[in-house]
Amino acid sequence: MTGNCRAGSKRKTPGDEADSDLRDPRDPRNPGPPLLGGLRSRQPDPGRLGPPDPGVSADDYFRHLYDTEPDFVQLAKQDPDFKAVLQPNGHLDFTNPAATMQLTKTLLQADFGLKIDLPDDRLCPPVPNRHNYILWLKDLMDTTSYEPPGRPLCGLDVGTGASCIYPLLGTRQRPWSFVATDVDDKNLSYAQRNIRLNGLESRIHLVPRNPDDPLIPLDHPSVKQTPIDFVMMNPPFYASPEEMMSSAQQKSRPPMSACTGAPVEMVCSGGELAHVGRLLRESLDLRDKVRWYTTMLGKLSSLEALVEQLREQGVDNYAVTEFVQGRKTRRWALGWSFGPMRPAEHAARGMKAAVWKKLLPPATATDLLELPVDAPVEPVIARIHEAVGGLELISWSWDAGAARGLGRASENVWSRAWRRKRLREPLQQGQGGVQDASPSQHPAECRLGFEIRVVMGKVKTSVDLHWREGHDPLLFESFGGFLSTKLKENK
Numbered sequence: 001m002t003g004n005c006r007a008g009s010k011r012k013t014p015g016d017e018a019d020s021d022l023r024d025p026r027d028p029r030n031p032g033p034p035l036l037g038g039l040r041s042r043q044p045d046p047g048r049l050g051p052p053d054p055g056v057s058a059d060d061y062f063r064h065l066y067d068t069e070p071d072f073v074q075l076a077k078q079d080p081d082f083k084a085v086l087q088p089n090g091h092l093d094f095t096n097p098a099a100t101m102q103l104t105k106t107l108l109q110a111d112f113g114l115k116i117d118l119p120d121d122r123l124c125p126p127v128p129n130r131h132n133y134i135l136w137l138k139d140l141m142d143t144t145s146y147e148p149p150g151r152p153l154c155g156l157d158v159g160t161g162a163s164c165i166y167p168l169l170g171t172r173q174r175p176w177s178f179v180a181t182d183v184d185d186k187n188l189s190y191a192q193r194n195i196r197l198n199g200l201e202s203r204i205h206l207v208p209r210n211p212d213d214p215l216i217p218l219d220h221p222s223v224k225q226t227p228i229d230f231v232m233m234n235p236p237f238y239a240s241p242e243e244m245m246s247s248a249q250q251k252s253r254p255p256m257s258a259c260t261g262a263p264v265e266m267v268c269s270g271g272e273l274a275h276v277g278r279l280l281r282e283s284l285d286l287r288d289k290v291r292w293y294t295t296m297l298g299k300l301s302s303l304e305a306l307v308e309q310l311r312e313q314g315v316d317n318y319a320v321t322e323f324v325q326g327r328k329t330r331r332w333a334l335g336w337s338f339g340p341m342r343p344a345e346h347a348a349r350g351m352k353a354a355v356w357k358k359l360l361p362p363a364t365a366t367d368l369l370e371l372p373v374d375a376p377v378e379p380v381i382a383r384i385h386e387a388v389g390g391l392e393l394i395s396w397s398w399d400a401g402a403a404r405g406l407g408r409a410s411e412n413v414w415s416r417a418w419r420r421k422r423l424r425e426p427l428q429q430g431q432g433g434v435q436d437a438s439p440s441q442h443p444a445e446c447r448l449g450f451e452i453r454v455v456m457g458k459v460k461t462s463v464d465l466h467w468r469e470g471h472d473p474l475l476f477e478s479f480g481g482f483l484s485t486k487l488k489e490n491k
Ligand SMILES: C[S@@+](CC[C@H](N)C(=O)[O-])C[C@H]1O[C@@H](n2cnc3c(N)ncnc32)[C@H](O)[C@@H]1O
Pocket: 001, 123, 124, 125, 130, 158, 159, 160, 161, 162, 163, 165, 166, 181, 182, 183, 184, 187, 209, 210, 211, 212, 213, 215, 234, 235, 236, 237, 264, 265, 266, 268
């Protein structure tokens, strides 16, 4: 990856490395995206002192933080150190490493209440891009569990850097703890300082590594005590110091500025593809000792190659997404799991353009039915029960404007073959078939975990099916097709 900070330079190849994460919207050469009408303004709420307390209730605040470009003039009013680097015309010079470093410090303080100290000769992380990774991880982890969102988790940040940015952002938003590794002494000592500055010594544990050690130190004593829920990584991007130098020169900024990072941070043999390849190979041994393995990528070509490798290895449960800040900066992220829990559609298939369809994992959501807004929902729920043959189907829950039914099936109970078999040998109640969703109550094999959502919107009521668990996309498709036909038949 790159820690690019310069505004206005050209991308080399579509889909490959890009430029700064934040641009000045008033810069005519590089205005960033139009400000989106109707989105929450990121002006501080005058009635609130600082960001909200961590937890699911703060998700909305964090999700929309960078929907619009930061208002530099407002930030300068809040922070005299930022005012000192802002030009009188309200522009920020993104070619000046001191200015971009201050922007990172100011955003972390203003938006997250985090303090940070960074050396001049190490990577200075652009906050919105790093924040995007945490937002995606929250979605990935929340939607791949039957537990309510927001439970305590432990993450491993491979190559945390001097900033220790991912653990700082993650602990600020959720009751997460982290093991964070690095191979560079200076990074490790600054990371420790940043952990201390924020009083996070009990939640972020640093583990020094050697370059040839495994990336995932599962045998390390401190890791042995804590099961790892997810691995995250922003890998060194370049394959050689020459590639890094020439990239910095093309962006007209001093090689080895804080924007670029030091070679130890940015270069590894084979570049990011090789580094993530190492992670993939380790994961093939460790399998479900970690629930999700994830990485950020700076090159679309790396994402393509890695998805191919996952498929070759028979890893069917994966998620891809893109992180877009403004119009120019684009990064990708890839996650994979050996477990059966399927991420929600938006987390698994976060790349919008149809051209990337070939990279996407199978869909995990399908529309079943739409009804007029005033149609009662109880008959729909009754029809769903009827459709699956009157079996004790689903545990339903209701929250504002939506009914959610969770079910787990040990086989394709909707197929004609299964129903014929059932007629011949009636099942004992609760044996086989569709089970209550709670895995603790029903530890039996589950081939398809699903959720039916009946959502009463302002203009219509929609009924959707979501794939929650299982490895067989055809089973999910078949169930979706069956339910849709049944619901439409009886409409
Ligand atoms: C691109 S930087 C990412 C830093 C930080 N996570 C961020 O996103 O700003 C890559 C980091 O990985 C570290 N690194 C390189 N090889 C490593 C290895 N084998 N194990 C752990 N960390 C490594 C580098 O020192 C550097 O801090």
